[in-house]
């Protein structure tokens with residue numbers, strides 16, 4: 001979600017119990033992964049390890065927490081390890097080392113039955129290929145997970161109908177998947193994922209196959225649904241614009257490693273290295289940066305109690321009108337405390353730098 005004045009910047013550390021807790025997670029692909037993990041070879045680069053042993057490092061020593069209700073985006077180029085990571089989060093593939101906890105439950109230590117149960121209760125996945133059952137109507141596709149869970153027919157029908165309405169598919173309940181457009185099929189996928197009322201929704205590049213306008217609609221749909229149902233979301237994408245639009249925080253991966261974790265404005269304003277800088281170089285800064293990145297220290301006497309007040313977390317573009325209309329410095333506050341000032345020039349500097357990009 002883009003940050004607005006009344007949305008606090010999400011903290012990079014999470015207090016209390018995390019929705020997803022990952023620590024020291026590794027995945028090495030190949031028959032001798034466990035032996036490699038215990039040897040010095042684990043320290044080799046992905047390329048060197050592959051050349052020496054034929055094994056591939058999918059994920060290397062990854063740790064992070066996702067807070068309840070957060071939209072956490074994992075982004076990276078093809079081959080960076082995004083799909084491997086999301087599969088490890090539900091143990092669809094076995095980690096070579098490390099711990100994954102979902103709402104405090106250590107799934108890496110569970111037996112098969114407990115794992116299945118936790119997966120069913122806690123998580124729903126939405127994939128790029130919708131995985132709809134072609135011979136079932138929309139409503140029965142949506143109810144499928146509830147059926148597997150053994151819920152009674154009446155209850156699951158009602159729940160599925162609620163989900164049909166929630167994702168805007170009313171009137172299409174009795175259609176078959178191939179009678180729907182790609183965007184509508186993905187809405188069925190979303191409704192099916194939500195039907196079982198999971199704590200966490202995981203999306204693996206769900207909109208990559210959709211054309212740009214439908215894709216934008218679906219991104220807005222995810223934002224709307226997040227406002228309505230408030231679920232924790234882990235969203236995988238290779239598209240930076242999508243990551244910036246949806247993420248409270250973004251994890252950027254390269255070669256199976258974390259390069260940066262930050263809020264959209266942190267990633268754009270303070271890229272961790274050249275790889276991230278390259279990614280964000282085309283981003284229109286005024287759409288992402290918050291006032292905290294463009295404000296300056298207050299000079300004595302330049303603002304007073306009548307100067308407009310703006311929140312440090314407000315997006316530059318959204319604050320521009322107030323600042324420009326005021327014709328003078330405005331106060332920037334974090335909570336009640338004045339933390340800096342901005343004037344027309346500070347805003348224009350960002351906007352003009354952005355013009356230079358085009």
Ligand SMILES: Nc1ncnc2c1ncn2[C@@H]1O[C@H](COP(=O)(O)OP(=O)(O)OP(=O)(O)O)[C@@H](O)[C@H]1O
Pocket residue numbers: 029030056057058076077078079080081082083084085238
């Ligand atoms: N089963 C496997 N066996 C061997 N190597 C694998 C396996 N699965 C993934 N890899 C390798 O692990 C690395 C990470 O792959 P992964 O699919 O997680 O990346 P990705 O970021 O999701 O890429 P894409 O966007 O193309 O799906 C790649 O080098 C890939 O070739």
